[in-house]
Amino acid sequence: MSGRRVNVGIIGGGLMGREIAAALRRWPALVDHPADPQLVAVCDINPAALEWFAGIDTVRLTTTDHHELLADPDIDVVYIAVRHDLHEQLYVDTIRAGKALLAEKPFGIDGAAADAILRAIDETPGSFVRVSSEMPYFPGAQWAVDYVRSGALGRIVEARCAFLHASDRDTAKPLNWKRQQRFCGEAGVLNDLGMHTWHVPLRLGWMPETVSGVLQDIVTERPGPDGTPQPCDTWDNAVLHSWATHDGARFPLTTETKRIAPGEKNTWEFEAIGMEGAVRFSTKNPKEVQVFALIDVPGVGREQSWQRIDAGSQSVWPTVTGPNFESGFSDAILQMWAAFLAEHQGLLGDGFGTVRPEEAAATHRIFAAAIASHQSGAAVAPRG
Numbered sequence: 001m002s003g004r005r006v007n008v009g010i011i012g013g014g015l016m017g018r019e020i021a022a023a024l025r026r027w028p029a030l031v032d033h034p035a036d037p038q039l040v041a042v043c044d045i046n047p048a049a050l051e052w053f054a055g056i057d058t059v060r061l062t063t064t065d066h067h068e069l070l071a072d073p074d075i076d077v078v079y080i081a082v083r084h085d086l087h088e089q090l091y092v093d094t095i096r097a098g099k100a101l102l103a104e105k106p107f108g109i110d111g112a113a114a115d116a117i118l119r120a121i122d123e124t125p126g127s128f129v130r131v132s133s134e135m136p137y138f139p140g141a142q143w144a145v146d147y148v149r150s151g152a153l154g155r156i157v158e159a160r161c162a163f164l165h166a167s168d169r170d171t172a173k174p175l176n177w178k179r180q181q182r183f184c185g186e187a188g189v190l191n192d193l194g195m196h197t198w199h200v201p202l203r204l205g206w207m208p209e210t211v212s213g214v215l216q217d218i219v220t221e222r223p224g225p226d227g228t229p230q231p232c233d234t235w236d237n238a239v240l241h242s243w244a245t246h247d248g249a250r251f252p253l254t255t256e257t258k259r260i261a262p263g264e265k266n267t268w269e270f271e272a273i274g275m276e277g278a279v280r281f282s283t284k285n286p287k288e289v290q291v292f293a294l295i296d297v298p299g300v301g302r303e304q305s306w307q308r309i310d311a312g313s314q315s316v317w318p319t320v321t322g323p324n325f326e327s328g329f330s331d332a333i334l335q336m337w338a339a340f341l342a343e344h345q346g347l348l349g350d351g352f353g354t355v356r357p358e359e360a361a362a363t364h365r366i367f368a369a370a371i372a373s374h375q376s377g378a379a380v381a382p383r384g
């Protein structure tokens with residue numbers, strides 16, 4: 001099967017823009033995908049950032065003005081990876097230009113920006129918008145989601161999702177836009193990494209009733225462009241304790257979103273513990289899924305057992321990769337794009353889709369509740 005040609009434009013040719021360009025070059029790894037994406041245009045206000053894309057022979061337009069990219073009638077889908085304070089304007093322009101959009105997190109710098117993007121979606125017939133969140137596309141993460149959906153947990157006891165970094169432990173790391181409220185947003189690390197901790201819980205229907213936020217600004221100054229210390233005014237770490245409901249039972253749901261978790265590089269973890277079963281997955285050991293069960297031990301009887309299972313390579317969309325091989329970050333990015341473009345064509349079926357706009361907007365309500373809770377010391381219900 002050869003897929004329908006989909007012309008892709010990227011706005012923001014930084015860290016993530018380059019990652020996506022590379023992922024699209026691995027498209028032949030997907031088996032019988034209904035889309036055949038080709039990167040044709042890239043926009044970045046910094047001409048130096050565009051130079052890297054000269055090595056990709058399908059790119060026929062590079063520009064420093066996103067209006068020029070959006071005016072190109074042959075571009076079907078746009079991926080945008082820019083500073084959070086620029087999301088609202090660029091996303092709204094893209095939606096109103098009639099392009100399908102894979103938007104980067106946090107989907108606007110705050111709840112008001114997310115609502116403005118939702119309005120543009122509502123007012124644009126045929127719009128298709130999803131938000132980037134790749135970690136659930138690790139095969140082990142998909143197993144964990146499927147395990148929870150199977151009903152094997154029995155009555156749920158508790159669940160946790162975490163996303164852990166540690167490069168900010170280095171206090172000499174220069175200040176950048178992600179460490180300043182005016183560019184990153186008041187929610188700080190939650191804007192930066194919180195979509196990673198909430199995509200799976202929200203998709204499982206675990207919208208919290210109340211949130212208790214414990215937030216930390218650990219490094220308050222960082223070297224500016226000339227080396228002198230400048231204010232670094234974003235939250236570094238955020239632990240949110242909340243109450244959610246699964247199959248009619250309330251349970252404590254904890255998310256941990258941290259830039260300073262010593263020892264961690266890009267660790268995404270999920271665990272759900274029930275009375276009958278439980279499941280754990282961490283990208284720290286990306287092959288392994290742990291499953292709890294009661295088993296019959298020969299000569300002993302019925303016992304509790306945590307079992308370790310290798311997940312292999314297959315995730316949402318089948319690939320030519322041998323099923324026993326390992327999966328990594330770039331595979332997760334490819335799978336996220338496979339899910340996004342299959343859903344764009346109405347052919348994802350019940351496969352696990354990328355973040356929906358209303359889920360992204362819900363994260364801003366959760367983050368605002370966490371900040372209010374941190375300030376007041378009381379649990380706060382997300383509003384709106």
Ligand SMILES: NC(=O)c1ccc[n+]([C@@H]2O[C@H](COP(=O)([O-])OP(=O)(O)OC[C@H]3O[C@@H](n4cnc5c(N)ncnc54)[C@H](O)[C@@H]3O)[C@@H](O)[C@H]2O)c1
Pocket residue numbers: 011012013014015016017043044045046049064066080081082083084086104105106132133134191192
């Ligand atoms: N999904 C993920 O795992 C992941 C990882 C990192 C960052 N992100 C998100 O991606 C987005 C960008 O982060 P990044 O790390 O790629 O940032 P970055 O700073 O590396 O790149 C941003 C790029 O946007 C360009 N830019 C700025 N204004 C522009 C404009 N008006 N038009 C076109 N280009 C413009 C900059 O010159 C820069 O090259 C953020 O929303 C961030 O939260 C997602």
